[in-house]
Structures are given as C-alpha cells and as structure tokens.
Amino acid sequence: MIKMFGSKYIEQRINSPKENGPAIIPFITAGYPNADEFKSVLSDLAVKADVIEIGVPFSDPMADGVTIQRSSHIAIENGVTLRWIFNQLKQINLDTPIILMSYLNPLYVFGMQSLIEASLESGVDGYIVPDLPIEESVNLNHELSEAGIALIQLVTPATPKDRIKIISEQSSGFIYAVTVKGVTGGQDKLSKNVISYLDQVQRISKIPVCAGFGIREKADVEMIADYVDGVIIGSAIVETIEQGQSPTDFLDKLKN
Numbered sequence: 001m002i003k004m005f006g007s008k009y010i011e012q013r014i015n016s017p018k019e020n021g022p023a024i025i026p027f028i029t030a031g032y033p034n035a036d037e038f039k040s041v042l043s044d045l046a047v048k049a050d051v052i053e054i055g056v057p058f059s060d061p062m063a064d065g066v067t068i069q070r071s072s073h074i075a076i077e078n079g080v081t082l083r084w085i086f087n088q089l090k091q092i093n094l095d096t097p098i099i100l101m102s103y104l105n106p107l108y109v110f111g112m113q114s115l116i117e118a119s120l121e122s123g124v125d126g127y128i129v130p131d132l133p134i135e136e137s138v139n140l141n142h143e144l145s146e147a148g149i150a151l152i153q154l155v156t157p158a159t160p161k162d163r164i165k166i167i168s169e170q171s172s173g174f175i176y177a178v179t180v181k182g183v184t185g186g187q188d189k190l191s192k193n194v195i196s197y198l199d200q201v202q203r204i205s206k207i208p209v210c211a212g213f214g215i216r217e218k219a220d221v222e223m224i225a226d227y228v229d230g231v232i233i234g235s236a237i238v239e240t241i242e243q244g245q246s247p248t249d250f251l252d253k254l255k256n
Contacts, residue, residue, distance in 0.1 A: 006125050007150035010097045010173035013050045014208040014230045020255045021221060023050035023230035025210060026237045026247060027101065029071040030054050030088075031080030033241060039092050041247065046096040048251040053128065053232060056082050056102035062131065067235040071242070082106045089122035097125040099152065099173070104132050107140070116147050126150030126173045134167050141170060152176050157197045161204070168205040174230065177201045180214040190214045190223065198227040218254050 004012060014023040026049050031038050045052055055068065057075035082102065089098065107115055107129065118124075126149055132140065134153060141151045150173030155164050157178070168175050179194045194211075202209050211224055212232030221231050233254065240250045 005123070006148035007145075007172035008148070010051055010099070010125050010150055011208055013097055014174055014210065016050075021225040022228050023208075023210070024251060024255060025049060025051045025053055025099075025212075025230050025232045026251060027053040027055060027068075027212075027232060027234035028241065028247070029057060029068060029075050029238060030085045031057065031075040031078045032071040032238070033074060035075070035078040035080055035084075038088055041241075042094065043092060044246075044248050045251070046094045048248050048255075049096055050230065051097045051099060051125075052094075053099045053101050053234075054085065055234075056085060056100055056106055058103045058106060060103070062103075065235060067238050067242070071238050082110050083118075086118040086122040086124075089124065094123065098123060099126040099128060099150070100124055101128040101130070104129055112140075112143055116143060116149070119149055120147060124149065126152055128152045128154070128176060130154060134163075134170060137170070145172065150174075154178055155201060157194065161200065164201055164204050168201070168207065171205075171207060174208040174210045175201065175205045176232070177209050177211045177228065178213045179211050179224070190216075190220045192223065195224065195227055198224055202227055202229075221254060 026045055028041060042052065057072040057080050059076065127144065137151065144151045152173045153167045153171035154176040155167050177198055179190060198211060208229035210230035210232055211228045212234060215221065215231050215233055216236040237247050237250060240247050
C-alpha cells in the first residue's frame with residue numbers, strides 16, 4: 001500500500017471518523033526542552049494525535065506568546081535549525097501527518113528548491129507561515145502545491161467574510177481559524193462569541209476547519225466541537241512539557 005502524503009493526507013486524517021470529538025493537533029517546538037528527546041516525543045505524540053504541528057525555532061516569533069517564545073529561544077540554544085529538523089524527521093517513520101510552523105525567514109534562507117526536496121525526503125506534509133500575507137504567498141503556495149505539500153492559511157475573528165472566502169480557496173490541508181485576538185498563549189478564556197465566527201468559517205470553507213490559539217482544556221474543546229473539524233493545542237502542550245509532565249497524558253485528558 002502506498003502511504004498517503006501531503007495536503008490530501010492531512011485532510012483525510014482530520015476528516016476520518018472520531019469517537020471523541022474533533023481531530024487533535026498538538027504543537028511542539030522542535031528540540032525543546034532537550035534536542036536528544038525530540039524523536040521520542042514525536043513518536044509518543046503520533047500515537048495520540050491526528051496531525052502534529054512542529055514549530056521551527058525563530059529569534060523573533062511575533063505571533064507567539066511568552067511560553068512558545070521561551071521554548072523557541074531554548075531550542076535555538078540547543079542548536080536546532082530547519083536543516084536539523086529535516087535530518088531528525090528522516091530518521092523516524094511516522095504515520096501521522098507532519099506540519100511545520102515556520103516564519104518566512106528560515107524558509108527563504110533555506111531556498112525554495114532545497115525546501116521542497118527536504119520536505120519530500122523527510123515526510124513533511126504541510127506548512128503554516130504566520131507572517132506571510134495571502135497576497136504575498138502565491139509563489140510559495142504554487143511551489144508547495146506542485147509537490148503536493150499543503151500551505152495552511154490563517155483567518156481571525158477580524159477577517160471579513162469575503163476575505164475568509166479568498167483565504168480558504170488558497171489554503172490546503174485545512175484552514176487555521178485563530179480563535180482569539182493577539183498572540184498564542186494568552187490568558188483570556190475562550191469566549192462563547194467565537195462560536196458564530198467558527199460557524200461562519202465552516203460554512204464558507206470547502207476544506208476542514210481547525211481552531212487554534214486559546215484552547216487549553218477539555219471545556220474549550222467541548223464548546224467548539226460542533227463548529228470545527230480539529231483543534232490545535234500549542235502553549236498548553238509546551239507548558240506541560242516545561243513542567244516536566246507528559247504531553248501524551250495531557251492529550252488523553254483533553255480527549256476523554
């Protein structure tokens with residue numbers, strides 16, 4: 001059997017029937033807190049997750065709150081780079097789709113052709129690039145799409161309806177619906193007002209909708225479960241790792 005890959009594989013995993021609500025997509029920062037444990041953490045998460053999002057450490061992660069900023073800084077000190085991540089991924093065989101969340105600079109420096117080749121060789125199925133506006137993403141989107149690799153675009157509660165439509169049409173794998181204003185890891189509780197926004201995105205999008213930012217506990221997942229296809233848990237997972245606790249145990253509590 002030929003293993004599925006790329007944007008279609010991401011969609012298939014998110015859309016597959018679930019017993020306990022929407023698809024679960026944990027986020028971890030590559031090489032945090034210990035670069036030597038990266039592969040084992042990924043293997044453990046792959047058992048519990050439907051898709052895994054890996055953060056590429058960057059010196060100026062402007063969309064991230066202090067928790068992920070701190071993890072990114074430590075990962076950089078641990079010697080983690082985009083090339084290191086690709087090399088690590090080549091050494092393990094995961095059935096779970098892998099998405100890299102990277103700011104544009106590391107991708108640009110790596111080079112487009114090298115990026116495509118390394119992604120295919122290491123099994124990277126998609127990318128999220130939070131500092132790349134839709135108007136400037138045409139070239140990257142084209143190159144990734146030609147290789148079957150997803151470029152996942154983001155919308156927010158402030159995104160107008162007509163722009164949500166444009167963004168959803170240019171996104172693949174899923175559309176990332178940011179649920180709160182500001183950066184990741186904020187302390188504000190997820191508001192019930194987000195439901196109408198997620199319902200609107202779901203009605204517009206022809207691909208799966210996954211919600212992220214501000215999702216920290218089971219109650220958050222339950223509140224939005226009927227309006228999304230998946231949930232992305234970032235800062236809460238990184239904090240769990242930071243506290244020396246098991247991220248897979250955290251996912252079990254979130255799902256059950």
